[in-house]
Amino acid sequence: MREFYQRCASLSPEAALLAVLATRLDGREEIEVHPGDLIEDVCQRLDWRDRADPPSPEVISAWLRRLGFERIGRDAQGVTYTIRWESVWQLDPREVSRDRVDLLNLSGAELLGLLVEEQGAFPAPRLWCPTCHRQEAALLGNWGSGLEVALPCSECGGPTERLNPSWLEKASVRVRGAIRDDRALLPKVKAEWEKLTDGAPWPALQEPFAWFTRVWANATRLRGRPPNPMVCYQLAHAVEALESAGVSQEQIAELFQEPDRERRQALFRRLPDRVHRFLGTDGPGIGVDLPSVNRKRLWEAVQWAHRQWTNPMARLRGERPFQVAGPRRVVAAPPPPTRSSDVPRSCPKCGSRALSAVAEGRLTRMGCSTCGWDAFISSNRAEGQQYTSA
DSSP: OHHHHHHTGGGOHHHHHHHHHHHHHTTOSEEEEOGGGGHHHHHHHHTOTTOSSOOOHHHHHHHHHHTTOEEEEEETTEEEEEEEHHHHHTOOHHHHTOOOOOGGGOOHHHHHHHHHHHGGGTTSOEEEETTTTEEEEEOOGGGGTSSOOOOOOTTTOOOOEEOOTHHHHHHHHHHHHHHHHOTTHHHHHHHHHHHHHTSOOOOOOOTTSHHHHHHHHTOOOOSSOOOOHHHHHHHHHHHHHHHHTTOOHHHHHHHHHOOOHHHHHHHHHTSOHHHHHHHOSSTTTTTTSSOOOOHHHHHHHHHHHHHHHHOHHHHHTTOOSSOOOOSOOOBSSOOTTSOGGGSOSSOTTTOOOOEEEEEETTEEEEEETTTOOEEEEEOOGGGOOOEEEO
16 A cells, blocks of 8 residues: 555645655554654655755645644654554545536636646536535536436535536636747647647637637647657556556656667567567557657656546646746847837737737737737838738
8 A cells, every 4th residue: 555655745745744644654553753754754755855945844734734634732852743653544635636617716727727638618607616616527419408407516515506608708708818928839739739639620619719719720839849648648557557567666767768679679678578478579559659758857757647637626727747948038129120119009900909919030929819800011111111911
C-alpha cells in the first residue's frame, strides 16, 4: 500500500503529504509529527527542492487539517499532530487531489478549457447542486427538453435543479474577456486541441457562443513546435505497462533515453523473460513508436498525464508539461515606419476596438478578435494607408 501512495505523490501537495506520512508510519499504528519536519520530504516528492518559496509549517498544517488529521497540542518544536494508520488508509490520494469544478466561479481561461473539452455539449442543460456548488449531470439529447429529471446529489444527497441558462451568457463574456486580455491563450489551446483530435473540424456553436466559431477559425498559429499532449499520454501508458511488468524506473528511463529505435528495441529484448511474458517479445510499440526523451522530461510528462487524468481542474487550468514558445509578440502599435494615422483604432467591419497588430516584414498585420477581420497595412511611409484583406 505504501508503494501506491508513493506512485501517486506527484498528483498534488496533499497526495505528496500522504506519501510522506505513509513512509513515516512504517508499519506503526500511530505517530506524532511536527509540520515543519515534513517540509523537506514533501518538496522532494513534488520535485520542489529548488523552489524559492517552499511551503511553510503553517501551510503543511492547513493540508493536514484538510485531510482530517487532529492537532493534539504544542511543544518546544511547534504544533504536533497525531497520524493514525487507519486514517491514512481511508484516504485515496487520487480523490484528495481532485478539485471541485464550480461552473459559476470558473475564470474565463478555465471556461475556455471546458468549452474546448465539451464543444457542442457545453450549452446542454445541467443538473446543479446548490448546496455543494457542483454539477451532477449534463442533460444531452432528448433529456434536455423532455420531462424534468429528479436526481439527488451524489455528494450530499440533497436535491438538484437545472442550472439557470443565463450562466451561459456570463460564461461567454468571461471567455471573450480572457481571449482579449491574453493574445497567446487561444493559439495555445487550439494547437493542443488539434494535436489531440488529429485535425478534426471544430463544430459550429449556437448563441451565445456563435462568435467563438469565427474567432477560433481565425486564431493565429503558435511560433515553433506546439506541445503535443498525446505524446505525454502515450508515454504515461507505456511507463505504466512497463512498471506493471516489473521494469524498474532506471530501466524505463534508459529505454526512452535511447534515440536510436533499433538499439532501444534491443534494450527492451534484453529485459527479463517475465517482462516479455507480460508485454511480448517486441512490446506493444513501446520501443519503436514513441520519441526519445531524457529522464527529467519523461517523468514530467508522466506526472502531468496522471494529474490530467485525476483532476479535471488541472485540465481546465491549462497546465502544460513543458515550456513552449508562444506566438509572436503582439505590439500595441505598428512599427515606427507606419504612421499612427494609418492605423485603424477600431475594426472597420464590426467597430470593435479589440485589435491586434503584428509586424511582418514591411507589412503590419491587423486582426480583430471579435469578428475575425484580418488585413495588412503597408509599412512604407510613401505608400500611405493601404489595406489588403488577408
